[in-house]
Amino acid sequence: MVDELAEEGLDLDLIGKELDAELDPFDLVCHVAFGAKPLTRKERANNVRKRDIFNQHGDKARAVLDALLDKYADEGVLNLDDSNILQINPFSHMVTPIELMRAFGKKADYQQAIHDLQKALYEESA
Structure with a gap:
Protein backbone atom coordinates (compact mmCIF):
# COMPACT_ATOMS: atom_id res chain seq x y z
CA MET A 1 0.00 0.00 0.00
CA VAL A 2 2.83 2.38 0.89
CA ASP A 3 4.44 1.81 -2.52
CA GLU A 4 1.14 2.34 -4.30
CA LEU A 5 0.57 5.64 -2.51
CA ALA A 6 4.09 6.75 -3.42
CA GLU A 7 3.39 5.91 -7.08
CA GLU A 8 0.36 8.20 -6.87
CA GLY A 9 2.57 11.01 -5.52
CA LEU A 10 1.64 10.69 -1.84
CA ASP A 11 4.91 10.56 0.09
CA LEU A 12 4.05 9.32 3.57
CA ASP A 13 7.55 10.10 4.88
CA LEU A 14 7.19 13.73 3.85
CA ILE A 15 3.72 13.97 5.41
CA GLY A 16 5.02 12.36 8.61
CA LYS A 17 7.84 14.91 8.80
CA GLU A 18 5.34 17.72 8.31
CA LEU A 19 3.31 16.41 11.23
CA ASP A 20 6.55 16.06 13.24
CA ALA A 21 5.62 12.62 14.52
CA GLU A 22 7.05 9.13 14.29
CA LEU A 23 3.91 7.54 12.97
CA ASP A 24 3.35 4.18 11.43
CA PRO A 25 2.08 4.48 7.83
CA PHE A 26 -1.22 2.94 8.98
CA ASP A 27 -1.72 5.72 11.56
CA LEU A 28 -0.61 8.37 9.13
CA VAL A 29 -3.14 7.30 6.50
CA CYS A 30 -5.95 6.95 9.06
CA HIS A 31 -5.11 10.37 10.52
CA VAL A 32 -4.94 12.18 7.18
CA ALA A 33 -7.85 10.39 5.50
CA PHE A 34 -10.24 9.96 8.43
CA GLY A 35 -9.04 12.32 11.17
CA ALA A 36 -8.30 9.40 13.49
CA LYS A 37 -6.08 10.04 16.50
CA PRO A 38 -2.70 8.60 15.53
CA LEU A 39 -0.41 6.56 17.77
CA THR A 40 3.34 6.83 17.43
Missing part, protein backbone atom coordinates in the same frame (compact mmCIF):
# COMPACT_ATOMS: atom_id res chain seq x y z
CA ARG A 41 5.27 3.65 16.69
CA LYS A 42 6.63 3.78 20.23
CA GLU A 43 3.09 3.96 21.64
CA ARG A 44 2.06 0.96 19.54
CA ALA A 45 5.11 -1.04 20.68
CA ASN A 46 4.47 -0.13 24.33
CA ASN A 47 0.83 -1.21 24.01
CA VAL A 48 2.00 -4.64 22.86
CA ARG A 49 4.44 -4.88 25.78
CA LYS A 50 1.73 -3.92 28.29
CA ARG A 51 -0.50 -6.76 27.08
CA ASP A 52 2.38 -9.26 27.61
CA ILE A 53 1.10 -11.48 24.83
CA PHE A 54 4.41 -13.27 24.31
CA ASN A 55 4.62 -14.93 27.71
CA GLN A 56 4.26 -18.40 26.14
CA HIS A 57 7.75 -18.04 24.64
CA GLY A 58 11.07 -18.68 26.34
CA ASP A 59 13.53 -15.98 27.36
CA LYS A 60 15.53 -15.98 24.11
CA ALA A 61 12.40 -15.84 21.93
CA ARG A 62 10.96 -13.01 24.04
CA ALA A 63 14.28 -11.14 23.68
CA VAL A 64 13.97 -11.44 19.89
CA LEU A 65 10.37 -10.19 19.94
CA ASP A 66 11.31 -7.34 22.26
CA ALA A 67 14.20 -6.34 19.98
CA LEU A 68 11.82 -6.43 16.99
CA LEU A 69 9.44 -4.12 18.86
CA ASP A 70 12.34 -1.75 19.57
CA LYS A 71 13.36 -1.81 15.91
CA TYR A 72 9.77 -1.08 14.87
CA ALA A 73 9.46 1.77 17.40
CA ASP A 74 12.81 3.35 16.48
CA GLU A 75 12.98 2.80 12.75
CA GLY A 76 9.48 1.93 11.60
CA VAL A 77 10.53 -1.40 10.17
CA LEU A 78 7.68 -2.66 8.01
CA ASN A 79 9.15 -5.99 7.01
CA LEU A 80 9.25 -7.73 10.38
CA ASP A 81 8.37 -11.01 8.69
CA ASP A 82 11.53 -10.93 6.54
CA SER A 83 13.90 -13.32 8.31
CA ASN A 84 16.86 -11.32 6.92
CA ILE A 85 16.15 -8.82 9.68
CA LEU A 86 17.82 -11.32 12.02
CA GLN A 87 21.14 -10.62 10.28
CA ILE A 88 21.34 -6.95 11.31
CA ASN A 89 21.76 -5.13 14.62
CA PRO A 90 20.90 -5.97 17.36
CA PHE A 91 20.32 -9.57 16.28
CA SER A 92 23.73 -9.98 14.67
CA HIS A 93 25.25 -9.55 18.14
CA MET A 94 23.11 -12.27 19.72
CA VAL A 95 23.59 -15.58 17.90
CA THR A 96 23.05 -16.80 14.34
CA PRO A 97 19.65 -16.21 12.69
CA ILE A 98 19.02 -19.97 12.67
CA GLU A 99 19.62 -20.16 16.43
CA LEU A 100 17.29 -17.20 16.97
CA MET A 101 14.55 -18.94 14.99
CA ARG A 102 15.11 -22.17 16.92
CA ALA A 103 14.32 -20.28 20.12
CA PHE A 104 10.72 -20.43 18.90
CA GLY A 105 10.84 -24.09 17.93
CA LYS A 106 10.53 -24.62 14.19
CA LYS A 107 10.68 -21.96 11.47
CA ALA A 108 6.88 -22.07 11.24
CA ASP A 109 6.69 -21.25 14.98
CA TYR A 110 8.96 -18.25 14.44
CA GLN A 111 6.83 -17.09 11.52
CA GLN A 112 3.66 -17.47 13.61
CA ALA A 113 5.18 -15.43 16.44
CA ILE A 114 6.09 -12.66 13.99
CA HIS A 115 2.58 -12.75 12.53
CA ASP A 116 1.18 -12.49 16.08
CA LEU A 117 3.51 -9.56 16.78
CA GLN A 118 2.36 -7.70 13.67
CA LYS A 119 -1.28 -8.39 14.50
CA ALA A 120 -0.77 -7.19 18.07
CA LEU A 121 0.70 -3.89 16.86
CA TYR A 122 -2.63 -2.99 15.28
CA GLU A 123 -5.06 -4.39 17.85
CA GLU A 124 -7.00 -1.93 19.92
CA SER A 125 -5.74 -1.73 23.47
CA ALA A 126 -8.13 -2.73 26.15
Whole structure:
Protein backbone atom coordinates (compact mmCIF):
# COMPACT_ATOMS: atom_id res chain seq x y z
CA MET A 1 0.00 0.00 0.00
CA VAL A 2 2.83 2.38 0.89
CA ASP A 3 4.44 1.81 -2.52
CA GLU A 4 1.14 2.34 -4.30
CA LEU A 5 0.57 5.64 -2.51
CA ALA A 6 4.09 6.75 -3.42
CA GLU A 7 3.39 5.91 -7.08
CA GLU A 8 0.36 8.20 -6.87
CA GLY A 9 2.57 11.01 -5.52
CA LEU A 10 1.64 10.69 -1.84
CA ASP A 11 4.91 10.56 0.09
CA LEU A 12 4.05 9.32 3.57
CA ASP A 13 7.55 10.10 4.88
CA LEU A 14 7.19 13.73 3.85
CA ILE A 15 3.72 13.97 5.41
CA GLY A 16 5.02 12.36 8.61
CA LYS A 17 7.84 14.91 8.80
CA GLU A 18 5.34 17.72 8.31
CA LEU A 19 3.31 16.41 11.23
CA ASP A 20 6.55 16.06 13.24
CA ALA A 21 5.62 12.62 14.52
CA GLU A 22 7.05 9.13 14.29
CA LEU A 23 3.91 7.54 12.97
CA ASP A 24 3.35 4.18 11.43
CA PRO A 25 2.08 4.48 7.83
CA PHE A 26 -1.22 2.94 8.98
CA ASP A 27 -1.72 5.72 11.56
CA LEU A 28 -0.61 8.37 9.13
CA VAL A 29 -3.14 7.30 6.50
CA CYS A 30 -5.95 6.95 9.06
CA HIS A 31 -5.11 10.37 10.52
CA VAL A 32 -4.94 12.18 7.18
CA ALA A 33 -7.85 10.39 5.50
CA PHE A 34 -10.24 9.96 8.43
CA GLY A 35 -9.04 12.32 11.17
CA ALA A 36 -8.30 9.40 13.49
CA LYS A 37 -6.08 10.04 16.50
CA PRO A 38 -2.70 8.60 15.53
CA LEU A 39 -0.41 6.56 17.77
CA THR A 40 3.34 6.83 17.43
CA ARG A 41 5.27 3.65 16.69
CA LYS A 42 6.63 3.78 20.23
CA GLU A 43 3.09 3.96 21.64
CA ARG A 44 2.06 0.96 19.54
CA ALA A 45 5.11 -1.04 20.68
CA ASN A 46 4.47 -0.13 24.33
CA ASN A 47 0.83 -1.21 24.01
CA VAL A 48 2.00 -4.64 22.86
CA ARG A 49 4.44 -4.88 25.78
CA LYS A 50 1.73 -3.92 28.29
CA ARG A 51 -0.50 -6.76 27.08
CA ASP A 52 2.38 -9.26 27.61
CA ILE A 53 1.10 -11.48 24.83
CA PHE A 54 4.41 -13.27 24.31
CA ASN A 55 4.62 -14.93 27.71
CA GLN A 56 4.26 -18.40 26.14
CA HIS A 57 7.75 -18.04 24.64
CA GLY A 58 11.07 -18.68 26.34
CA ASP A 59 13.53 -15.98 27.36
CA LYS A 60 15.53 -15.98 24.11
CA ALA A 61 12.40 -15.84 21.93
CA ARG A 62 10.96 -13.01 24.04
CA ALA A 63 14.28 -11.14 23.68
CA VAL A 64 13.97 -11.44 19.89
CA LEU A 65 10.37 -10.19 19.94
CA ASP A 66 11.31 -7.34 22.26
CA ALA A 67 14.20 -6.34 19.98
CA LEU A 68 11.82 -6.43 16.99
CA LEU A 69 9.44 -4.12 18.86
CA ASP A 70 12.34 -1.75 19.57
CA LYS A 71 13.36 -1.81 15.91
CA TYR A 72 9.77 -1.08 14.87
CA ALA A 73 9.46 1.77 17.40
CA ASP A 74 12.81 3.35 16.48
CA GLU A 75 12.98 2.80 12.75
CA GLY A 76 9.48 1.93 11.60
CA VAL A 77 10.53 -1.40 10.17
CA LEU A 78 7.68 -2.66 8.01
CA ASN A 79 9.15 -5.99 7.01
CA LEU A 80 9.25 -7.73 10.38
CA ASP A 81 8.37 -11.01 8.69
CA ASP A 82 11.53 -10.93 6.54
CA SER A 83 13.90 -13.32 8.31
CA ASN A 84 16.86 -11.32 6.92
CA ILE A 85 16.15 -8.82 9.68
CA LEU A 86 17.82 -11.32 12.02
CA GLN A 87 21.14 -10.62 10.28
CA ILE A 88 21.34 -6.95 11.31
CA ASN A 89 21.76 -5.13 14.62
CA PRO A 90 20.90 -5.97 17.36
CA PHE A 91 20.32 -9.57 16.28
CA SER A 92 23.73 -9.98 14.67
CA HIS A 93 25.25 -9.55 18.14
CA MET A 94 23.11 -12.27 19.72
CA VAL A 95 23.59 -15.58 17.90
CA THR A 96 23.05 -16.80 14.34
CA PRO A 97 19.65 -16.21 12.69
CA ILE A 98 19.02 -19.97 12.67
CA GLU A 99 19.62 -20.16 16.43
CA LEU A 100 17.29 -17.20 16.97
CA MET A 101 14.55 -18.94 14.99
CA ARG A 102 15.11 -22.17 16.92
CA ALA A 103 14.32 -20.28 20.12
CA PHE A 104 10.72 -20.43 18.90
CA GLY A 105 10.84 -24.09 17.93
CA LYS A 106 10.53 -24.62 14.19
CA LYS A 107 10.68 -21.96 11.47
CA ALA A 108 6.88 -22.07 11.24
CA ASP A 109 6.69 -21.25 14.98
CA TYR A 110 8.96 -18.25 14.44
CA GLN A 111 6.83 -17.09 11.52
CA GLN A 112 3.66 -17.47 13.61
CA ALA A 113 5.18 -15.43 16.44
CA ILE A 114 6.09 -12.66 13.99
CA HIS A 115 2.58 -12.75 12.53
CA ASP A 116 1.18 -12.49 16.08
CA LEU A 117 3.51 -9.56 16.78
CA GLN A 118 2.36 -7.70 13.67
CA LYS A 119 -1.28 -8.39 14.50
CA ALA A 120 -0.77 -7.19 18.07
CA LEU A 121 0.70 -3.89 16.86
CA TYR A 122 -2.63 -2.99 15.28
CA GLU A 123 -5.06 -4.39 17.85
CA GLU A 124 -7.00 -1.93 19.92
CA SER A 125 -5.74 -1.73 23.47
CA ALA A 126 -8.13 -2.73 26.15
